[in-house]
Structure formats: C-alpha cells, structure tokens
Amino acid sequence: MAERFRVTYATLSDDDPRLHAGYETGVDLARTWLGATITGHISPGETEDVPSVEVTSPHDPGVVVSRVRTSTDRDIADAIAASARADRSWAATPWRDRLVIARRVAELISDRSNELAALMSMENGKNRLEALGDVEEAADMIRYYCDQMEANDGYDHPMATLNPAERTRSLLRPHGVWAVICPFNYPMALSAGPAAAALITGNSVVVKPSHHGAHTAAKLFECLREAGVPDGVAVLLPGGDEVGAALVAHPGVAGVTFTGSSAVGMSIVRDFGVDYPKPVMAEMGGKNPAIVSDKADLDAAALGVARSAFGFAGQKCSACSRVYVVAEVYEEFLASLVAVTESLVIGAPTDRDAFVGPVIDAAAVARYREAVSHAERNGRIAVGGSVLGGSTALPGHYLAPTVVTDLPVDDPLFHRELFVPLTAVAAVADLDEALRLANADPAGLTAGFFSREQSEIDRFLDRIEAGVVYVNRPAGATTGAWPGVQPFGGWKRSGSTGKAGGGRYYLPEFMREQSQTVVM
Numbered sequence: 001m002a003e004r005f006r007v008t009y010a011t012l013s014d015d016d017p018r019l020h021a022g023y024e025t026g027v028d029l030a031r032t033w034l035g036a037t038i039t040g041h042i043s044p045g046e047t048e049d050v051p052s053v054e055v056t057s058p059h060d061p062g063v064v065v066s067r068v069r070t071s072t073d074r075d076i077a078d079a080i081a082a083s084a085r086a087d088r089s090w091a092a093t094p095w096r097d098r099l100v101i102a103r104r105v106a107e108l109i110s111d112r113s114n115e116l117a118a119l120m121s122m123e124n125g126k127n128r129l130e131a132l133g134d135v136e137e138a139a140d141m142i143r144y145y146c147d148q149m150e151a152n153d154g155y156d157h158p159m160a161t162l163n164p165a166e167r168t169r170s171l172l173r174p175h176g177v178w179a180v181i182c183p184f185n186y187p188m189a190l191s192a193g194p195a196a197a198a199l200i201t202g203n204s205v206v207v208k209p210s211h212h213g214a215h216t217a218a219k220l221f222e223c224l225r226e227a228g229v230p231d232g233v234a235v236l237l238p239g240g241d242e243v244g245a246a247l248v249a250h251p252g253v254a255g256v257t258f259t260g261s262s263a264v265g266m267s268i269v270r271d272f273g274v275d276y277p278k279p280v281m282a283e284m285g286g287k288n289p290a291i292v293s294d295k296a297d298l299d300a301a302a303l304g305v306a307r308s309a310f311g312f313a314g315q316k317c318s319a320c321s322r323v324y325v326v327a328e329v330y331e332e333f334l335a336s337l338v339a340v341t342e343s344l345v346i347g348a349p350t351d352r353d354a355f356v357g358p359v360i361d362a363a364a365v366a367r368y369r370e371a372v373s374h375a376e377r378n379g380r381i382a383v384g385g386s387v388l389g390g391s392t393a394l395p396g397h398y399l400a401p402t403v404v405t406d407l408p409v410d411d412p413l414f415h416r417e418l419f420v421p422l423t424a425v426a427a428v429a430d431l432d433e434a435l436r437l438a439n440a441d442p443a444g445l446t447a448g449f450f451s452r453e454q455s456e457i458d459r460f461l462d463r464i465e466a467g468v469v470y471v472n473r474p475a476g477a478t479t480g481a482w483p484g485v486q487p488f489g490g491w492k493r494s495g496s497t498g499k500a501g502g503g504r505y506y507l508p509e510f511m512r513e514q515s516q517t518v519v520m
C-alpha cells in the first residue's frame, strides 16, 4: 500500500515527491479499469444486455472511461424491495456495530485514495490534488459521522418522568430505504457522504450516480462490500436522469438526499412525498459572491477568488462566479486577479502541474461560448474567453479561465449558474451595496469577504445570506469546505433543510424521533 497523505481542498503546497509517486501508481492502476461496464442491481430475468451509455473522458473524447448500463424499471423496483427487506436486520444491528463497518469503509477509501483519485481525474476531469481531496473528504465524512453518532450516544436518551413507575426514552430511528442521487462533480464525497450518513443511522441506501461518476461510485461500492456492508443494505442503481426520476417516484423510497442543480432539486422538493410528507434533502446550485473591501489584502483576495472561480474549471457548487469590489481598489484588484488567472496552468487533470482541467462535456463548452459572446457584446473580457480544446495536448473540453467586467450588476452573468471557468467582476460604492447585491440573488450557498477591518467583518458575517461563509481566505474565497471543519449546506434556493453536510445537525435528518414510555 502506498504511503498516505492527507490532501484537503486547502492544501496549497504539494511538493512532496512521494505524494506524486503514489498518485502516478494510481494512474497506472486506474488505466487498467478504463472501459469497464458499470452495472448495479440486475433483477433475475434481466440481463446486462440493455441500453448502456458510453462515458468518455472530458480530457480526451477518445478514451472510454466506462459503459454505464441503464438500470431498468424492474431493476429499480426489485432493488427497492430488496433494500426494504435488508433494512430490517440492518436497522436492528446495534449502532456501534454499524460504526465498525463504516470506519472500515473509510480506511479502505483512504488506502485506495491514489487509484480512486486517478480514476476520478479520468472520469470527470478533476486535477490530482482536487481529486485526492474529494476521495479523502469522503473518508473524513464517514469518520466524522461515526464520531457524531458516538458523541450523541446513538441519539438514544432517557427523558423525565411524571410517575415513578414510568420510564421514557427518546430515540431517533431510521426511515427505511433512503435514495441518494449524486452530481458529477464530487463523485466520491457526495455519494459516500450521504450514503454513509444513511447507513450509520440504520437506513438502507440506494445510490444513483451521475454517468460521469458511475465508475468511481462502483469503486466505492467495492469498499462497502469489502468492509462488510451486507447485500441489499447498499445498492447501486446506475443510469441517466430517468433512473433518478423513477427512483424518487417509487413509493418504497422513504427519504431522499439529492445533490445537483436547482431545477431538478426543486422538482424533487415539490413532488416527493405525495401521499404523506417524507424527508427530502436537496443540496442545489449556487451563484457565490466574493466581496473585496478597500481595506483588503488585495493579493490574498485575488488568489482566493482565482482559486475558487477556476478550481475544477468552475464546476463546484461553491465556485466564485461574481465579485463585488469597492471602487477605490477596483483597478488594482482586477490587475492582480488577471495576473493570477494568467499564471494558472491549464493541462490534463492527471498532470502534476495542472490546476485547470477540462469541463465535463460539450454542453458546458456551449454555455461558455454563449456567455463569452454575451460578455463581449455587453461588457469586456479582461482575460480568457477562448475555447482551447481540440489540440494534441488538450484534445478535450478545455476552456480558458475568464474574467468578465463592465457588465451592469443586474446582467444575467451575475445571476445564472454557468458551471464553467468564468467569473464576473463589478465595482461597487461600498460594503452596503456589495451586501445588497450579494443577497439579491435567490441562491445562498457560499460567500467570501476580504477586509482587514473588524467592524466590516462583523457586518459581513451578520448580514450575508449564505450557508458557508469565509473571511480573508486565500486558499479559496468561497470554496473548500471540509467535514467537521466547515459544515456545508445552502440557504434559500441552494438548499432545502437549513442543515449542512459534515456538520453536527446532519445525521438527525436521516432519522425520526420516537418517544417510548413504558409503565413498569
């Protein structure tokens, strides 16, 4: 086993050659997995021979990463039935025993972080440090949720009594079959995290990955099996959007954690639980602002904004896609941001030095082209603006990191989540105007602020409407939360529950309270 390194999203220095040697060994192993057929639960009578989707690497459309077999309606119905049967004994398994298994899963993930990260780099284009971070975040989420279960005594507590002959306890109990629907951009952390939370709290879980995360999810399922999660307790159901829709429409699903776009998330929030209310956790899109005061360290601000705007080519829900800068320092900040942006290395995600990799698909390239041409007509491109893919070195969906200026503050580029490496910058009169604009958007996921003045910091923290906020963070103005450190969840259009993953209030969302009074 390769030596372990703990890479987080705030890891800025990566000059240890052993880290890179480990990852490169992972690349060699992951290459041998390319082209595999990804299947999940296949019902008796169904075969592998149903429509499958060929998933190619965003870096190189000539590389087939996987063939994802589409789960059939029968697979889905049978998987949910099997999951419901398995859940009875899983829910009855003492929670401490469930934690032993979950912690084994976390160790297996950490042991395999190099090959899992390398596979992810090929599957969705995430660069090596970010992919290693995604894998390690998955393991740390599991560890954190285990610690939370222990810290809360399995959420089983004695209550007061009104009669000496009576004993009452309050306990949180699982719901049953829990669906986890995952986005393409964090295929380990955002499948393993919610799935582990569901399992630790005694639910069985059915996971529907994105096509560009299905291979990584299949490797997660190998860890679950090897750690001892019983058959049926965790089921993989690969497929497209229609599989996700069929899963949430099935009456046997008791709860759902969805992570993805606001449009899909809001439709699930509206439609899930027709006969009676059922828990739905929807973690959705962002349009995350950074505010730069005239009292800021402008170099730190430029670095933090660039890392958050262009890390994973702008494809994080937490990406910084709009920046409001107090007019006095606007030109100086912009020059610094342009310089940092020009210095970013664009390259194959498995390359050691690459910071910006490809975007996920041709649809993302089309969104970028449209946004750039809109910015050229209505504002100014300060840096970037070109489609780079198609060369021998960069055959896939590569885009230049782009900073757009001189747009009116109500321009759609300040409000549409684009999920490409493009950020819009505007000058504002003061912090009050910046806060008003930041809060005017219906999204409320993350936000960042740069200022050295405490009274301004207090005002920002008091008034900003977002679930995850950072002040003076060059490692990421709006990105880079870590489980147990920064609970991650959105306000307003960005999240449905007001509680956050990787935080103290997450596990109870997967359970329902029962008070039990017994007269002796």
Ligand SMILES: NC(=O)c1ccc[n+]([C@@H]2O[C@H](COP(=O)([O-])OP(=O)(O)OC[C@H]3O[C@@H](n4cnc5c(N)ncnc54)[C@H](O)[C@@H]3O)[C@@H](O)[C@H]2O)c1
Binding pocket: 181, 182, 183, 184, 185, 186, 190, 208, 209, 210, 211, 239, 240, 241, 242, 243, 244, 245, 246, 248, 259, 260, 261, 262, 264, 265, 267, 268, 283, 284, 285, 286, 316, 317, 318, 417, 419, 445, 488, 489, 490, 494
């Ligand atoms: N708030 C967060 O924590 C968070 C984290 C990561 C990504 N995101 C958001 O996710 C989006 C990017 O991911 P994406 O492009 O994979 O999102 P997406 O909404 O297109 O897809 C997410 C998942 O939902 C499935 N799906 C699609 N239609 C469905 C339906 N009608 N019913 C059930 N499932 C359906 C997809 O197949 C996929 O597995 C961005 O908007 C980003 O901001 C949010």
Ligand SMILES: N[C@@H](CCC=O)C(=O)O
Binding pocket: 009, 185, 186, 315, 316, 317, 318, 478, 479, 480, 481, 482, 488
């Ligand atoms: N947790 C990640 C974002 C996940 C969304 O895509 C961050 O904090 O940057």
